[in-house]
Structure formats: structure tokens, C-alpha cells
Amino acid sequence: MSALTDIGALIGQTPGVCGGRPCIAGTAVSVRRIVGWYKQGLTPEEIATEIPHLTLAQVHAALTFYHASRDQMEAEIAAEEAEYDRLERTHRESRNSTS
Numbered sequence: 372m373s374a375l376t377d378i379g380a381l382i383g384q385t386p387g388v389c390g391g392r393p394c395i396a397g398t399a400v401s402v403r404r405i406v407g408w409y410k411q412g413l414t415p416e417e418i419a420t421e422i423p424h425l426t427l428a429q430v431h432a433a434l435t436f437y438h439a440s441r442d443q444m445e446a447e448i449a450a451e452e453a454e455y456d457r458l459e460r461t462h463r464e465s466r467n468s469t470s
Contacts, residue, residue, distance in 0.1 A: 381432035392447075393436055395429045403448065405433035 383396040393402040400422060408418050415430045422430075437444055 376428065378428075378432045378435065381429050382436045393433075395425060395433060398425070398429075400425060400433075402433045402436050402444070405430055406437045406444070406448075409434060409437075 381396055382393050382402065384391060384393050388394060389399055389401040389403075394400055395402070395405075405418055408421065409415075413421070415427060415434060418430045419425055419427045
């Protein structure tokens with residue numbers, strides 16, 4: 372009989388790692404990165420192939436974490452995208468004003 376794994380132990384949040392965002396414990400692979408590929412249509416198996424040092428269990432744990440806290444994660448993703456858009460717009464405007 373194999374030992375049970377606490378899937379909560381597969382996800383961590385450490386200041387200074389992944390910007391303090393949830394990531395696969397012991398790695399610098401963020402849950403957000405896994406979710407991004409998942410949203411692009413990759414299966415958990417394909418994601419594990421893309422990041423070969425992760426196990427399929429780690430990928431599933433990241434997706435479980437995402438689905439369990441979907442509203443919060445989607446709000447954070449939207450805020451980050453809005454900030455990216457703002458910075459890109461500011462950069463474009465500053466380049467156009469100096470041309």
C-alpha cells in the first residue's frame with residue numbers, strides 16, 4: 372500500500388518566491404503559470420511534459436488550488452493584466468512623445 376500525500380503540501384506561498392504568489396512547493400513554478408497553459412487548452416499531462424521536473428500530481432494540485440480559489444485568483448489575474456496594459460500604454464505614450 373502506498374503512502375497518502377497531503378496535496379496541500381504540494382502548493383506553497385513564500386515571500387520572495389514567485390512574488391509571494393502560490394507556487395508548486397520547492398519550485399519557482401507559479402500556479403498562475405500552470406493555469407495559463409491550462410486556459411490555452413493544454414491538458415495536465417501536456418503541462419507536465421512542458422515542465423518535466425514537475426509531476427502530474429503537482430500539476431493537478433495547482434489546478435485544484437486554482438479551482439478551489441478561482442474568484443480570488445481570477446481577480447488577481449485581472450489586476451495584473453490591467454497593470455500590464457497600463458504600463459504598456461504609458462511606455463507607448465512616452466515613446467510617441469519623444470519621437
